[in-house]
Amino acid sequence: MEIERNEALELIALGVLADADGPVGSMRLAEVFKETGHDLSQATAGRFLRQLDLLGLTKGDGGKRGRTITREGVARLEELKDKVTMREKSSRLMDAATVTDLSDLHELLLVRRAVEAEGARLAALRATDSELSDILAQARSHVRDVRAQRVPEAESSTRFHRSIAEASHNPMLISVALVLLEPSNPALTGVLENVSVQSAKVAGHANEHVDIAEALMSRDAELSQRLMYRHITSMIEPVQETLATGNGMIIEPLLSSEIGLKLS
Numbered sequence: 001m002e003i004e005r006n007e008a009l010e011l012i013a014l015g016v017l018a019d020a021d022g023p024v025g026s027m028r029l030a031e032v033f034k035e036t037g038h039d040l041s042q043a044t045a046g047r048f049l050r051q052l053d054l055l056g057l058t059k060g061d062g063g064k065r066g067r068t069i070t071r072e073g074v075a076r077l078e079e080l081k082d083k084v085t086m087r088e089k090s091s092r093l094m095d096a097a098t099v100t101d102l103s104d105l106h107e108l109l110l111v112r113r114a115v116e117a118e119g120a121r122l123a124a125l126r127a128t129d130s131e132l133s134d135i136l137a138q139a140r141s142h143v144r145d146v147r148a149q150r151v152p153e154a155e156s157s158t159r160f161h162r163s164i165a166e167a168s169h170n171p172m173l174i175s176v177a178l179v180l181l182e183p184s185n186p187a188l189t190g191v192l193e194n195v196s197v198q199s200a201k202v203a204g205h206a207n208e209h210v211d212i213a214e215a216l217m218s219r220d221a222e223l224s225q226r227l228m229y230r231h232i233t234s235m236i237e238p239v240q241e242t243l244a245t246g247n248g249m250i251i252e253p254l255l256s257s258e259i260g261l262k263l264s
Contacts, residue, residue: 007080007083008038009033009038009040009048010052010057010076010080011077011080011081011084012032012033012036012038013029013032013048013049013052014052014057014058014069014073014074014076014077014080015077016028016029016032017058017067017068017069017073018069018073018074018077020068022066022068023060023065023066023067023068024066024067024068025049025065025066025067026042026043026045026046026049026066027042027045028066029045029048029049030042030044030045033045049066049067052067052073053067055072055076056070056072056073057069057070057072057073057076058070058073102239102242102243103243105239106236106239106240106243108180109232109235109236109239110236111180112161112177112180112181112232113228113229113232113233113236115165115173115176115177115180116161116164116165116177116228116232117225117226117228117229117232118168118173118225119164119165119167119168119170119173119174119177119228120164120168120212120215120216120224120225120227120228121221121222121224121225122168122169122170122173122221123135123164123165123167123168123169123216123224124215124216124218124219124220124221124223124224124225125219125221126167126168126169126170127167127168127169127216128167131163131166131167132167132213132216132217133217134163135160135163135164135167135213135216136210136213136214136216136217138156138159138160138163138209138213139160139206139209139210139212139213140210140213141156142156142157142160142206142209142210143206143207143209143210145206146206157205157209158181158182160209161177161181162177162178162181164212164216164228165177165178165181167216204234205231205234205235208227208230208231208234209231211227212224212227212228212231215227
């Protein structure tokens with residue numbers, strides 16, 4: 001993205017200025033840009049320095065001696081470093097949420113149980129009435145599908161869990177939950193739904209959604225937390241069974257051709 005590229009150039013330029021013993025000119029900056037994989041001309045580097053001047057991040061004497069970093073520039077440099085650190089941490093979290101076999105799926109569900117149980121507790125305390133009404137409507141729709149002998153779309157279950165996490169109004173919890181609910185393997189929701197189908201748990205899971213939603217509507221934080229913990233435990237159990245017995249409970253074509261998961 002262009003914004004990220006500009007921030008990368010800004011980080012490089014301010015870093016060079018902060019480390020320099022004296023003013024830095026466009027020639028030196030162009031050299032550093034090239035060393036870091038950005039092949040920009042000296043003229044472009046000069047324009048970039050002038051842009052930093054306008055932002056108050058650098059200052060010069062108006063001549064060709066170069067620029068030095070300002071107090072605002074130092075603060076901006078620290079902000080950019082923090083952004084890089086956060087992106088690296090987010091990338092590691094995304095990598096950890098990548099499911100390649102049933103063992104990974106099992107580990108992911110264990111973390112989901114802890115995060116989402118707390119999310120349900122907070123949602124009971126913090127969600128708006130409108131948010132809770134929407135969550136209940138989603139749960140009831142899920143039950144109607146099951147009673148009509150329709151297998152609910154995998155996304156409908158994910159949406160229910162995502163809505164509860166968002167209703168917690170805890171930014172950190174929401175960020176983690178969304179990564180866990182939207183792992184880089186796009187077919188995970190289908191795997192989970194097929195676990196439910198093969199283990200005859202679809203109806204039970206749908207009813208559990210309603211129980212959770214009703215506890216949320218009652219603003220019962222402790223019950224909401226307990227029911228969510230129990231609900232995800234019921235999702236974990238058939239995965240544990242498959243891992244323990246290797247009975248191929250999850251549909252083999254889905255595993256091999258769609259997502260390449262391995263029974264292990």
